[in-house]
Amino acid sequence: MVKNDAEIAALKESAKLNSEALQYIRGSLREGVSEKEISDAYLQYIHERGSTGPAFDPIVGFGDHTATPHHKVTGRKLKKGDAVTLDVGLMLNGYASDVTRSFFFDSEGDMKFETIVKEAHRLALEMCKPGVDFGDIGTRVDQFFKEKGVFEFRKHNLGHGVGKKVHEEPFVSSLDRILRAGMVITIEPGLYQAGNFGYRHEDTILITKEGFLNFYEDWDGTR
Numbered sequence: 001m002v003k004n005d006a007e008i009a010a011l012k013e014s015a016k017l018n019s020e021a022l023q024y025i026r027g028s029l030r031e032g033v034s035e036k037e038i039s040d041a042y043l044q045y046i047h048e049r050g051s052t053g054p055a056f057d058p059i060v061g062f063g064d065h066t067a068t069p070h071h072k073v074t075g076r077k078l079k080k081g082d083a084v085t086l087d088v089g090l091m092l093n094g095y096a097s098d099v100t101r102s103f104f105f106d107s108e109g110d111m112k113f114e115t116i117v118k119e120a121h122r123l124a125l126e127m128c129k130p131g132v133d134f135g136d137i138g139t140r141v142d143q144f145f146k147e148k149g150v151f152e153f154r155k156h157n158l159g160h161g162v163g164k165k166v167h168e169e170p171f172v173s174s175l176d177r178i179l180r181a182g183m184v185i186t187i188e189p190g191l192y193q194a195g196n197f198g199y200r201h202e203d204t205i206l207i208t209k210e211g212f213l214n215f216y217e218d219w220d221g222t223r
Contacts, residue, residue: 001161001170003182010092011215014091015216017049017050017092018090018099021090022086034076035060036073038060039060042088051090055096055166064196066199068192069155069192069198080107081104081107096163096164097204097215100190101201102200118201130179131178134171134177142154145189153193154189157172185204187202203215
């Protein structure tokens with residue numbers, strides 16, 4: 001669970017390419033493009049830049065498809081005002097990456113979930129440092145969702161470890177889940193309303209001696 005310097009460097013490189021690929025497909029969105037076309041564009045982009053493949057099947061959801069956390073891509077085409085979720089990860093030199101951004105295409109859309117999820121994300125990051133129980137961070141986010149009256153829309157735990165596998169220890173529910181310097185984990189709160197839309201905001205972070213380093217802090221998915 002605790003990565004050495006070489007592993008951390010490899011995870012950073014994987015995240016860097018993943019961030020570039022995410023920006024590329026974000027910029028490829030246009031009315032009439034399908035989920036599958038965006039997924040295929042992501043796969044082609046990473047293949048041409050040295051990735052051995054995706055860390056998981058890309059999740060590209062439009063409209064009410066974003067209400068399914070692990071949506072499988074379809075031929076659905078993008079319309080103005082649609083909710084969009086892009087959850088992508090790749091393998092590079094044996095190490096995985098993982099990031100999610102949600103937004104509305106060419107529209108402001110319903111901001112309630114976005115505001116709450118991003119605040120939950122911020123609350124979680126503020127707790128990320130050595131010695132903290134990962135489960136306690138998940139509990140704090142759940143408490144926040146309850147305070148906001150949206151806990152019923154929470155469909156998955158807060159995060160997981162990332163390394164040679166995209167989902168590995170520690171998990172929020174792991175027996176050994178005390179954060180230590182050198183761990184690489186995701187923070188990914190999300191809310192999902194069936195038949196309407198979902199919103200997830202996921203970053204991968206490194207636990208440092210002082211706190212954390214966000215591999216995706218330079219791009220928030222809004223541009």
